[in-house]
Amino acid sequence: MLGRLGVGLYNIDLPACRAREIDVIPASGANADSVAEYVLxxxxxxxxxxxxxxxxxxAGRWPRDRLIGGRELAGKTLGIVGFGDIGRRVARLAEAFRMRILGHDPLISATHADWSETKTEMVGLEELLSRADAVTLHVxxxxxxxxxxxxxxLALMKPDAVLVNAARGGVVExxxxxxxxxAGRLGGAAxxxxxxxxLPPASVLAGVPNLLLTPHIAGATVESNARVSSLIAARVLVALAMC
Incomplete structure (x- = not known):
């Protein structure tokens, strides 16, 4: 068996594992809270x-006039693209901040209980992008x-809206x-x-204003690393006991 200390399986040759009868076990859910907190x-x-x-x-400067235009989370509209486990956890955190929540996921039916339980309005992608003050991706x-x-x-989004991608590279161009x-057509992104x-040298993202970059660590915290390791170790023990 192969234990994946994470969730994504994009970097594992799954057909080769199947051909060799190797079970691949991801640590599903173990770092979901870390990602949800990162997003908020x-x-x-x-x-x-x-x-x-x-x-x-x-240094003794006082940029107060420049910084008093910050905005609150309360009352803002959050758009969640992809309403799986992490997307739902983001919705629950956002509700605590009194945000309005929109969700888009073509794989979840309109009658699914997750929408009402998280007080999330199900909408199409274009409507979500045009209405949201903040958009987060979980696909x-x-x-x-x-x-x-x-x-x-991106042109559908409000010019002061912000975008967070802690899902997969390539989802955002x-x-x-x-x-x-x-060009100032978007308020910010992470x-x-x-x-x-x-990132390669001279990346197109270098020096871009209002852009936060982190090195694929949204799901990596002291707590999540412990949960991930414990989960995989337990599943390895179960698999060995069945041999």
Whole structure:
């Protein structure tokens, strides 16, 4: 068997594992809370826009006039694209901040209890993008989701809206996102995943304003690492006991 210390299986040769009768076991759900918290923290940081002033304040400057235009989470509309386990956890956290919640997931029926239980309004992707003050992505990478948010979709978003991608690189077209941020057609973005990891030299994302970049660590915390390791170890023990 092969234990995956994470959720995504995109970096494992699954056909080769099946051919050799190797069971592949992901740590499903073990880091979902870490990702959900990352998303809300990133959205709050982007909306408030006040947490990068340490150097200025420490140097005796007082950029208060520039930073008093920050926005609150309360009352804002959050759009969640992909309403699986992580998407639902994001919705529950957002509800605690008194955000209005929109959701889009073509794989979940309109009558599914998850929509009402999380107080989420199910809408189409275009409506979600046009209404949301913040958008977060929680979809796998595949032919139908590669470039899901390209220039036409980004153009539907409000000019002061923010975007978070902690799902998979390639879901957002990076060049189109960089262009929208440079032109002021989008309020901000946070990316934890990228088409190529690590980013290549002279990446199109280098030096882009109002852009937060992290190295694929949304699901990695002290607590989630312990949960992931314990879960995989337990499943390995079960598999060995069955041999």
């Amino acid at each position: 923290l990133a959205i709050g940081t982007l909306l408030r826009g006040a947490f990068a002033a340490t150097g200025e304040v420490a 796998p990478l595949g032919p139908e989701t590669h470039g899901l948010l390209s220039a036409p979709q 990076e060049e189109a996102l960089a262009a929208a941020l440079r 990316l934890d995943v990228f088409e190529t990891e690590p």
